[in-house]
Amino acid sequence: MKQAKNIFRLFDNVVSDAQMLPSHISMYVSLIQLWSVHNFKNPFRIHREEVMKLSRIKSLATYHRCIKQLDSVRLINYLPSYDPYKGSLIEIIEDREEASLQINKSSEKEFHFAIPELFMVELYFRERDFSSSEANKFYSYYQLRQWKLSNNKSMTSWQAAARNWIQNTNNEKKKNQKLS
Numbered sequence: 595m596k597q598a599k600n601i602f603r604l605f606d607n608v609v610s611d612a613q614m615l616p617s618h619i620s621m622y623v624s625l626i627q628l629w630s631v632h633n634f635k636n637p638f639r640i641h642r643e644e645v646m647k648l649s650r651i652k653s654l655a656t657y658h659r660c661i662k663q664l665d666s667v668r669l670i671n672y673l674p675s676y677d678p679y680k681g682s683l684i685e686i687i688e689d690r691e692e693a694s695l696q697i698n699k700s701s702e703k704e705f706h707f708a709i710p711e712l713f714m715v716e717l718y719f720r721e722r723d724f725s726s727s728e729a730n731k732f733y734s735y736y737q738l739r740q741w742k743l744s745n746n747k748s749m750t751s752w753q754a755a756a757r758n759w760i761q762n763t764n765n766e767k768k769k770n771q772k773l774s
Contacts, residue, residue: 613663614663614667617649617656618660618663618664620649620650620651621645621649621661621664622669624645625684628645628648636685637683637685638684639682639683640681640683640684641678641681645657653721659714670685671687672684707741707748707749707752709752710752712730715752716729719732719760722760724760728759728760728763732755732759736755
């Protein structure tokens with residue numbers, strides 16, 4: 595019964611938050627499954643590899659993004675452990691009133707762009723067969739511009755900017771090959 599209530603809370607969040615993707619659903623259901631294995635005790639320990647396998651998430655960047663966003667919408671409390679043998683602590687939040695208050699707050703707020711960490715950008719570029727140096731160029735360029743676009747508007751998705759960067763880099767390589 596606990597599982598069903600929490601999954602319904604997740605779907606309420608999915609409907610009201612455009613940033614929630616199938617990967618979030620998959621991860622949350624996996625966390626609920628692990629919670630049931632631990633006899634619904636809060637908090638409980640998880641290991642990244644196990645959660646990624648259960649939720650069918652292949653990318654480290656996707657894993658970190660999903661778990662941080664589930665934490666930010668207050669479906670879970672995430673206490674990362676930087677010791678790979680120890681595992682991170684997860685607490686499934688069961689308080690329905692607290693969750694509905696958070697949904698109302700998040701729908702009233704404007705979207706605020708979160709500056710990515712360099713390692714996330716590097717992972718994103720490596721997943722697309724680009725070097726870390728290209729990721730560093732991208733990161734430095736937008737860090738210098740305070741994460742603003744060419745029209746001086748605030749960035750909403752660094753991944754979209756990275757895709758454009760990669761596409762432009764590929765186009766330049768093709769031009770240079772034609773000239774050679």
